[in-house]
Amino acid sequence: xxxxxxxxxxxxxxxxxxxxxxxxxxxxxxxxxxxxxxxxxxxxxxxxxxxxxxxxxxxxxxxxxxxxxxxxxxxxxxxxxxxxxxxxxxxxxxxxxxxxxxxxxxxxxxxxxxxxxxxxxxxxxxxxxxxxxxxxxxxxxxxxxxxxxxxxxxxxxxxxxxxxxxxxxxxxxxxxxxxxxxxxxxxxxxxxxxxxxxxxxxxxxxxxxxxxxxxxxxxxxxxxxxxxxxxxxxxxxxxxxxxxxxxxxxxxxxxxxxxxxxxxxxxxxxxxxxxxxxxxxxxxxxxxxxxxxxxxxxxxxxxxxxxxxxxxxxxxxxxxxxxxxxxxxxxxxxxxxxxxxxxxxxxxxxxxxxxxxxxxxxxxxxxxxxxxxxxxxxxxxxxxxxxxxxxxxxxxxxxxxxxxxxxxxxxxxxxxxxxxxxxxxxxxxxxxxx
Amino acid sequence: xxxxxxxxxxxxxxxxxxxxxxxxxxxxxxxxxxxxxxxxxxxxxxxxxxxxxxxxxxxxxxxxxxxxxxxxxxxxxxxxxxxxxxxxxxxxxxxxxxxxxxxxxxxxxxxxxxxxxxxxxxxxxxxxxxxxxxxxxxxxxxxxxxxxxxxxxxxxxxxxxxxxxxxxxxxxxxxxxxxxxxxxxxxxxxxxxxxxxxxxxxxxxxxxxxxxxxxxxxxxxxxxxxxxxxxxxxxxxxxxxxxxxxxxxxxxxxxxxxxxxxxxxxxxxxxxxxxxxxxxxxxxxxxxxxxxxxxxxxxxxxxxxxxxxxxxxxxxxxxxxxxxxxxxxxxxxxxxxxxxxxxxxxxxxxxxxxxxxxxxxxxxxxxxxxxxxxxxxxxxxxxxxxxxxxxxxxxxxxxxxxxxxxxxxxxxxxxxxxxxxxxxxxxxxxxxxx
Numbered sequence: 001x002x003x004x005x006x007x008x009x010x011x012x013x014x015x016x017x018x019x020x021x022x023x024x025x026x027x028x029x030x031x032x033x034x035x036x037x038x039x040x041x042x043x044x045x046x047x048x049x050x051x052x053x054x055x056x057x058x059x060x061x062x063x064x065x066x067x068x069x070x071x072x073x074x075x076x077x078x079x080x081x082x083x084x085x086x087x088x089x090x091x092x093x094x095x096x097x098x099x100x101x102x103x104x105x106x107x108x109x110x111x112x113x114x115x116x117x118x119x120x121x122x123x124x125x126x127x128x129x130x131x132x133x134x135x136x137x138x139x140x141x142x143x144x145x146x147x148x149x150x151x152x153x154x155x156x157x158x159x160x161x162x163x164x165x166x167x168x169x170x171x172x173x174x175x176x177x178x179x180x181x182x183x184x185x186x187x188x189x190x191x192x193x194x195x196x197x198x199x200x201x202x203x204x205x206x207x208x209x210x211x212x213x214x215x216x217x218x219x220x221x222x223x224x225x226x227x228x229x230x231x232x233x234x235x236x237x238x239x240x241x242x243x244x245x246x247x248x249x250x251x252x253x254x255x256x257x258x259x260x261x262x263x264x265x266x267x268x269x270x271x272x273x274x275x276x277x278x279x280x281x282x283x284x285x286x287x288x289x290x291x292x293x294x295x296x297x298x299x300x301x302x303x304x305x306x307x308x309x310x311x312x313x314x315x316x317x318x319x320x321x322x323x324x325x326x327x328x329x330x331x332x333x334x335x336x337x338x339x340x341x342x343x344x345x346x347x348x349x350x351x352x353x354x355x356x357x358x359x360x361x362x363x364x365x366x367x368x369x370x371x372x373x374x375x376x377x378x379x380x381x382x383x384x385x386x387x388x389x390x391x392x393x394x395x396x397x398x399x400x401x402x403x404x405x406x407x408x409x410x411x412x413x414x415x416x417x418x419x420x421x422x423x424x425x426x427x428x429x430x431x432x433x434x
Numbered sequence: 435x436x437x438x439x440x441x442x443x444x445x446x447x448x449x450x451x452x453x454x455x456x457x458x459x460x461x462x463x464x465x466x467x468x469x470x471x472x473x474x475x476x477x478x479x480x481x482x483x484x485x486x487x488x489x490x491x492x493x494x495x496x497x498x499x500x501x502x503x504x505x506x507x508x509x510x511x512x513x514x515x516x517x518x519x520x521x522x523x524x525x526x527x528x529x530x531x532x533x534x535x536x537x538x539x540x541x542x543x544x545x546x547x548x549x550x551x552x553x554x555x556x557x558x559x560x561x562x563x564x565x566x567x568x569x570x571x572x573x574x575x576x577x578x579x580x581x582x583x584x585x586x587x588x589x590x591x592x593x594x595x596x597x598x599x600x601x602x603x604x605x606x607x608x609x610x611x612x613x614x615x616x617x618x619x620x621x622x623x624x625x626x627x628x629x630x631x632x633x634x635x636x637x638x639x640x641x642x643x644x645x646x647x648x649x650x651x652x653x654x655x656x657x658x659x660x661x662x663x664x665x666x667x668x669x670x671x672x673x674x675x676x677x678x679x680x681x682x683x684x685x686x687x688x689x690x691x692x693x694x695x696x697x698x699x700x701x702x703x704x705x706x707x708x709x710x711x712x713x714x715x716x717x718x719x720x721x722x723x724x725x726x727x728x729x730x731x732x733x734x735x736x737x738x739x740x741x742x743x744x745x746x747x748x749x750x751x752x753x754x755x756x757x758x759x760x761x762x763x764x765x766x767x768x769x770x771x772x773x774x775x776x777x778x779x780x781x782x783x784x785x786x787x788x789x790x791x792x793x794x795x796x797x798x799x800x801x802x803x804x805x806x807x808x809x810x811x812x813x814x815x816x817x818x819x820x821x822x823x824x825x826x827x828x829x830x831x832x833x834x835x836x837x838x839x840x841x842x843x844x845x846x847x848x849x850x851x852x853x854x855x856x857x858x859x860x861x862x863x864x865x866x867x868x
Contacts (some may be wrong), residue, residue: 064506064799064800065800066504066508066528070500076498078511094500094528096799096800096801097800098839108659109505136799137797138796138797138800139510139800157846158842158843158846161842161845161846162802162839162842162845164845164846164849165793165796165842165845166796166797167797167804252511295470352518359599362599362600363572363599363600364572364573365498365530366499366530366531366569366572366573367497367530368596405532405596405839405840406839408592408595408596409592409595411596411598411599411600412591412592412595413686415595415599419483
């Protein structure tokens with residue numbers, strides 16, 4: 001298991017634009033960030049250290065939740081496709097909370113606890129992040145409060161139960177607990193909510209409680225850095241097999257993609273290797289393929305710092321696809337820079353073709369993938385079929401970021417022919433509405 | 435990973451009583467069994483070989499579904515209990531179908547495929563066995579048909595979806611597809627069904643289709659033998675830690691208990707070691723603590739051979755506890771013999787105290803256990819607390835046979851205070867009604 005995380009900041013081909021204070025539009029002052037996040041995380045967010053040591057206690061917790069996670073070769077899938085390509089995947093669904101999110105949840109809870117913080121507050125969309133932070137809180141002795149998009153809260157009651165099992169409080173968002181929530185409920189008493197609104201509620205909650213801090217599950221540099229444990233493990237594990245040609249991950253905010261890819265990106269930036277990187281998003285939330293690169297808020301209530309990133313606009317309405325973890329308007333600033341420099345290539349798919357790929361994978365490899373992760377599978381299958389056409393022996397590595405055992409409603413809808421695809425109707429960022 | 439399974443038959447302290455033909459009450463002829471089961475399985479059922487080689491293809495499939503499974507020490511649980519005992523668990527929930535059932539499902543599908551059988555038919559209660567056989571069929575290219583107790587079919591739609599994802603047909607039982615099913619539906623058009631009825635339907639289905647065979651998920655010797663891969667792995671894994679004193683498993687038919695325990699039982703029978711074995715059952719289905727040892731049918735429709743075993747009577751009504759995999763009236767004949775000889779000790783718990791233990795475990799170790807497996811956790815916790823009282827350093831090993839991610843309804847009911855405990859009202863076996 002790795003002893004350090006990899007921080008891409010010092011290796012980026014250009015310096016990151018600073019986050020702006022939403023009130024002044026000036027670069028935000030650290031003291032403002034320290035009121036929202038634990039101190040060590042603010043430090044890591046700006047760190048110029050290439051490698052950051054993973055504390056021993058976090059490494060022990062990583063072992064408890066199943067790290068290192070396995071890396072498998074998808075031999076049955078290769079046979080079914082009849083491809084000369086060899087397909088490998090890193091399986092983050094093998095962790096006890098079923099996705100990669102626990103990698104940063106444990107780190108964030110650890111530093112918060114060390115600082116004497118009593119409660120972490122966060123948002124969750126599909127529920128994977130909320131689940132991970134709930135367990136991290138239970139393991140480290142912190143209270144956890146989760147604002148969950150109301151549509152998911154109602155449609156996925158078992159995700160809520162799972163967070164309760166781990167001891168967390170969970171509220172449907174928008175709620176009457178915050179001013180932001182009340183504002184959206186006034187617009188529509190049955191407001192379905194969304195990740196952007198839930199983030200605003202969580203931050204408002206934190207700003208009212210001195211002993212609480214906010215946790216974010218993606219987008220920020222320290223979050224992506226904690227996820228690099230995935231890629232650092234995968235690099236060692238691939239040595240037993242062979243060198244990959246292509247590295248693939250699905251993208252909402254960007255954390256599981258970055259987790260697998262960034263340690264390999266480093267070798268490309270250093271001129272030591274040539275890998276192709278493919279970042280896969282849903283056509284319903286196409287921040288990479290249809291968004292613009294500009295300063296935008298991370299939330300709907302405009303409480304977060306503004307970040308320079310690929311965005312659809314913080315008021316973008318994300319259609320209700322089953323891959324709830326990818327329903328986000330923005331993109332990690334570091335990943336945005338790599339996109340701009342052509343180091344990472346984006347691709348977008350509709351959800352029905354993604355579920356078709358998920359079914360093929362489940363029936364050949366035995367694992368039912370999360371709808372989010374199935375986006376990476378779809379890209380891997382497409383590449384493997386291209387390789388077959390060209391008679392090329394490509395070596396594909398993708399991140400299977402989570403299992404889909406709490407997403408069986410989506411599979412049922414797909415099997416019953418009830419799933420629909422969505423084209424984004426209006427992208428606020430393209431109309432200057434940011 | 436082990437290269438052989440361990441067959442306890444030649445080491446049992448007394449010979450097993452032969453299964454009887456349900457029509458003649460005479461020892462059943464092999465040709466009758468061959469119409470129901472794949473040939474190699476009938477051979478294994480009677481085998482006198484102490485070790486049976488695991489074919490290479492099955493070992494490859496074992497690797498694909500995550501074998502060897504991990505063995506963890508429950509350090510956080512120990513701390514929470516403040517016990518000097520050390521608690522280890524083998525985690526079968528780490529397999530891709532989430533329980534130990536896949537170990538025999540792959541073997542049964544492999545031998546059936548080799549024999550040219552086209553379809554496997556089976557029953558399922560909670561759904562873990564049906565899920566495992568569905569995946570085994572998908573991996574080996576066999577059709578799978580599952581009769582699922584109607585109450586579970588309706589209450590656990592996602593288990594049914596999971597089997598569909600793996601490509602299986604699933605019918606609620608009792609159904610109109612069989613004579614047995616029609617008989618029970620005539621009694622009650624909304625009959626909730628049960629494992630005993632579903633077994634009868636599956637067997638009747640097989641007897642009508644020459645190219646089909648039946649698969650059973652527990653009770654029989656060959657099934658328990660395939661599960662010994664668990665204990666053989668655990669023996670090797672425990673060498674890195676220490677020698678266990680007590681070995682614990684939950685018991686419905688007996689297969690996960692036997693899987694972990696039998697390789698250790700062998701050393702006791704050989705006089706090489708002294709282990710305590712504890713088999714844990716629900717008070718709602720107390721075949722070990724309240725049943726009698728006699729010949730009885732394995733199913734409600736009286737189509738299976740009669741086996742000599744601990745039983746509550748094949749007409750016993752099992753109350754609707756959440757641990758659906760333990761809702762069975764009988765017990766594996768080999769385990770019954772070990773009980774009679776005092777080698778294995780039984781204990782029974784109510785479901786609320788079991789869920790309480792499950793919650794303690796989830797919040798300290800991070801894994802949400804299946805309600806079935808939580809019976810073993812409850813026994814482990816009780817032993818650890820006894821050790822604390824006596825100041826003893828006991829070494830406890832239990833089988834965490836599956837995860838509970840598809841059992842969150844039960845957790846929700848528990849957290850909401852809606853769970854009730856059941857005392858069996860009438861045990862047919864005690865009234866001579868067999």
